[in-house]
Structure formats: structure tokens, C-alpha cells
Amino acid sequence: MTATPTSVTVGTTLGALAALLFLIADLYVILHMVHTIFAPKSKWPWLENMGKKWHPIHYFGNIALVIVMIVHAIIMAPYTGFWNWLLFALIVWMGFAGIMIRFSHISPKAKASLSRFHARWYMILIVLVLLVVAHLVSLQTFPYVLG
Numbered sequence: 001m002t003a004t005p006t007s008v009t010v011g012t013t014l015g016a017l018a019a020l021l022f023l024i025a026d027l028y029v030i031l032h033m034v035h036t037i038f039a040p041k042s043k044w045p046w047l048e049n050m051g052k053k054w055h056p057i058h059y060f061g062n063i064a065l066v067i068v069m070i071v072h073a074i075i076m077a078p079y080t081g082f083w084n085w086l087l088f089a090l091i092v093w094m095g096f097a098g099i100m101i102r103f104s105h106i107s108p109k110a111k112a113s114l115s116r117f118h119a120r121w122y123m124i125l126i127v128l129v130l131l132v133v134a135h136l137v138s139l140q141t142f143p144y145v146l147g
């Protein structure tokens with residue numbers, strides 16, 4: 001086992017930062033998914049209140065996440081494979097679609113179409129599954145010890 005290069009330490013630290021930003025920006029979205037899947041009929045007023053306040057955190061937290069993730073992915077590029085790049089494409093898509101839905105002046109019909117592939121509980125489920133699977137796959141061949 002050789003010593004971990006500084007670039008890899010920077011890369012994994014940015015990964016940890018990306019994970020933190022993801023959790024902050026999408027905590028409401030994850031809880032809302034849990035509610036939709038496991039208790040669709042029960043009312044969770046605290047979650048509704050949380051949802052009302054969540055929007056700016058969701059928008060700007062995720063824009064920061066996309067930027068940090070791109071740098072993380074470029075640095076980790078030598079140790080990645082197909083699943084990580086699929087995750088990369090999905091997160092870039094989510095960021096792009098979110099910005100179009102919130103900040104662009106395209107037609108309401110176009111925004112509704114984008115929303116079907118952004119603002120739905122199954123999209124956050126796909127992101128979470130892919131995030132875990134992609135990292136488990138690349139971890140098999142990752143040559144350094146994670147600190």
C-alpha cells in the first residue's frame with residue numbers, strides 16, 4: 001500500500017463536503033419520499049411546515065453541491081467507472097432541470113415535463129441508490145485507505 005497522494009485526500013474531502021451539502025439541501029426531499037412511500041395517507045404537519053421553508057436551501061445548497069461534486073469527480077476520475085459517471089450525469093441533469101424549473105422563462109408546459117424527471121420522489125430514490133451502488137463498485141478497485 002503506497003501513501004495516499006494529496007490530490008486524493010483533497011478529492012475524498014470534497015466527497016465528504018458533497019455528502020454534507022446533499023444532506024442539507026435534500027433532507028426535506030428525502031423525508032418527503034419516506035412519507036410518500038411508507039405513510040401516504042397520514043398527515044405530517046411538521047413536514048409540511050418544513051417543506052415551506054426548504055426552497056432556498058434546496059436551490060442554493062444543490063447548486064453548491066453540483067459544483068463541489070464536479071471537482072470531486074474530476075480529481076477522482078482515475079479511480080472511477082461507468083456507474084460513477086452515470087451518477088455524475090444524473091446529478092448534473094438534476095441541477096440543470098432544477099435551475100430551468102425555478103429560474104428560467106420557458107413555458108409552464110415545458111416546466112411540467114421537466115418536473116416529471118426532477119421534482120418526484122422516485123428521482124431522489126434513484127439518486128440515493130445510484131450514489132451508494134456507484135461508490136461501492138468503485139471502492140472495490142480504489143487503491144488507498146479511506147480516512
Ligand code: HEM
Nearest residue numbers: 029032055059062063094095098099101102118119120124
Ligand atoms: C442534486 C440535485 C437535486 C436533486 C437530487 C433534487 C431533487 C428534487 C426532488 C426529489 C424534488 C421533489 C421535492 C418534493 O418531494 O416535493 C425537487 C423539487 C424541486 N427542485 Fe430540486 N433537486 C436538485 C437540485 C435542484 C436545483 C439546483 C434547483 C434550482 C436551482 C432545484 C429546484 C427545484 C424546484 C423548483 C422544485 C419544485 C418546487 C419546490 O419544491 O421548490 N432543484 N427537487
Ligand code: HEM
Nearest residue numbers: 012015016018019073076079080084088135138139142146
Ligand atoms: C452527489 C454526489 C457525490 C457524493 C455525495 C459523493 C461522496 C463521496 C464520499 C463521502 C466519499 C468518501 C470520502 C471518504 O470517506 O473520505 C467519496 C469517495 C469517492 N467518490 Fe464520490 N461522491 C459523489 C459523486 C461522485 C462522482 C460523480 C464520482 C466520479 C465520477 C465519484 C467518485 C468517487 C471515488 C472514486 C471515491 C473513492 C472511494 C470509492 O470509490 O468509493 N463520486 N465520494
